[in-house]
Amino acid sequence: MRRIAIATGTRAEWGLLHPVYRALDSMPGVEPLVVGGGLHLIGAHPTIGEIGVPVAAEVPMQRDGETGRTADACALGRGITGFSDVFARLAIDTVVVLGDRIEAFAGAAAASVGGGLVVHVHAGDRAEGVADEAMRHAITKLAHAHACATEQSAERVRRMGEDPTRVVVTGSPAIDGLDDIQPLGDDRYAELGAPTVVVLHHPAGLPDHHETAYAGAIAEATAGERVVWLVSNRDPGCEAVDRVRTRTITEHRLPSIDHLERATFIALLKRVGANSGVLVGNSSAGLIEAAALKLPAINIGPRQAGREQPASVLDVDGPDVDAIRAAMTTAQQLDGEGLTHPYGDGQAGERIAALAHSLDPADRALRRKRNSY
Numbered sequence: 001m002r003r004i005a006i007a008t009g010t011r012a013e014w015g016l017l018h019p020v021y022r023a024l025d026s027m028p029g030v031e032p033l034v035v036g037g038g039l040h041l042i043g044a045h046p047t048i049g050e051i052g053v054p055v056a057a058e059v060p061m062q063r064d065g066e067t068g069r070t071a072d073a074c075a076l077g078r079g080i081t082g083f084s085d086v087f088a089r090l091a092i093d094t095v096v097v098l099g100d101r102i103e104a105f106a107g108a109a110a111a112s113v114g115g116g117l118v119v120h121v122h123a124g125d126r127a128e129g130v131a132d133e134a135m136r137h138a139i140t141k142l143a144h145a146h147a148c149a150t151e152q153s154a155e156r157v158r159r160m161g162e163d164p165t166r167v168v169v170t171g172s173p174a175i176d177g178l179d180d181i182q183p184l185g186d187d188r189y190a191e192l193g194a195p196t197v198v199v200l201h202h203p204a205g206l207p208d209h210h211e212t213a214y215a216g217a218i219a220e221a222t223a224g225e226r227v228v229w230l231v232s233n234r235d236p237g238c239e240a241v242d243r244v245r246t247r248t249i250t251e252h253r254l255p256s257i258d259h260l261e262r263a264t265f266i267a268l269l270k271r272v273g274a275n276s277g278v279l280v281g282n283s284s285a286g287l288i289e290a291a292a293l294k295l296p297a298i299n300i301g302p303r304q305a306g307r308e309q310p311a312s313v314l315d316v317d318g319p320d321v322d323a324i325r326a327a328m329t330t331a332q333q334l335d336g337e338g339l340t341h342p343y344g345d346g347q348a349g350e351r352i353a354a355l356a357h358s359l360d361p362a363d364r365a366l367r368r369k370r371n372s373y
Contacts, residue, residue: 005092119356121147125153183270297313
């Protein structure tokens with residue numbers, strides 16, 4: 001029986017990994033085990049209980065009230081130790097990680113250095129984030145197989161010297177299952193204020209006054225619209241974003257929503273799109289899920305710099321209120337029928353599971369990483 005672990009650290013990331021878990025769970029001779037840690041375990045409403053499948057082990061990393069780059073570095077150290085212990089205790093032979101966060105890096109480092117195999121989902125993407133660019137490509141060098149969302153990302157991984165036979169364009173699992181989710185129903189939509197604007201804006205690792213300026217520009221530009229402003233992630237700078245969000249919600253009497261499960265979030269985006277609405281902020285959801293749903297997105301600031309952008313995405317580089325308003329107006333005039341995206345056909349989970357299953361834990365040569373040039 002193959003034991004393949006799926007390491008998850010955030011609610012958003014688990015939404016993408018769930019299709020991989022389902023596909024692995026359907027394979028004979030494979031036991032997928034979810035190891036949850038990181039941001040799943042902290043905050044007023046820990047999301048570890050929302051994973052929806054059995055969690056084999058938990059790995060504490062971040063601590064409530066501790067944020068910033070140094071806090072992240074310390075959390076990373078705890079994560080590597082914790083994942084190492086769990087993988088050894090559960091006799092894991094292969095670990096699947098996604099993206100560029102410290103939870104993924106901790107899981108990849110623990111598995112790779114500890115003698116296991118690593119499959120990296122969304123390998124080769126570009127996005128500045130806080131330390132995302134360095135983290136993602138460091139995970140690539142730790143990994144033994146690379147599940148790339150697009151051909152551009154795959155070519156980037158090949159140019160990093162990875163074995164081309166282990167670089168597979170799978171598409172993004174963020175696209176999987178979108179067609180199965182219905183738009184948000186009338187009652188729930190009304191509870192959220194019947195919004196035409198969804199704000200999902202995360203810190204980008206900038207000084208607090210810059211984080212405040214970006215969030216403040218969003219608040220001013222969307223004033224007068226029907227807005228639901230979702231809580232940001234817990235990256236460094238989140239306090240500055242949260243202060244603006246909390247003040248805006250209070251001043252404009254907006255619905256206060258800390259967290260939406262992925263299915264509800266997708267249903268909301270579908271309903272907003274049907275009402276000629278827009279997603280505003282700097283989440284990757286604006287460039288991937290929203291693009292697949294043909295929902296225009298205003299991408300603000302440097303957090304997603306370098307990521308492939310479909311035509312449904314309009315960039316605003318600085319905290320410019322007029323530019324954000326102009327982009328929102330342009331977004332409402334986009335022809336949704338002609339919008340496309342490069343992120344696959346919604347079958348990524350099956351391809352990623354097949355890639356993980358194809359790795360032979362008995363192949364000692366596979367673990368010996370070698371640059372291809």
